[in-house]
Amino acid sequence: MARLRQYVMGYDIGCNRRRRRALRILRPCADLYQDSVFDCRLTADEADAIQQSLTEHxxxxxxxxxxxLPEATQSWQLGTGLEPLTAGLLVIE
Known part of the structure; x- marks a missing residue:
């Protein structure tokens, strides 16, 4: 079984159309994201496939x-969050 690793992916894209396309590729595989930086847990093959898909555009x-990120990297979150009982979204207070 392939091992999951933590990846930080991001982009700087000038064209709105290409930027929206990159967002549509990265958003589904990201645990968290802020603007154009994404925190993802992926296998090496998944990360390669995403990079290839992005570079085509x-x-x-x-x-x-x-x-x-190194395997022993600990994730940090600034601030506190509450998970609503009826939603899969994280609300930051």
């Missing part, structure tokens, strides 16, 4: 990064 002036 980028222009030469666009930028993309994918950082595989």
């Amino acid at each position: 980028l222009d030469e002036q666009d930028a993309l990064f994918c950082i595989a």
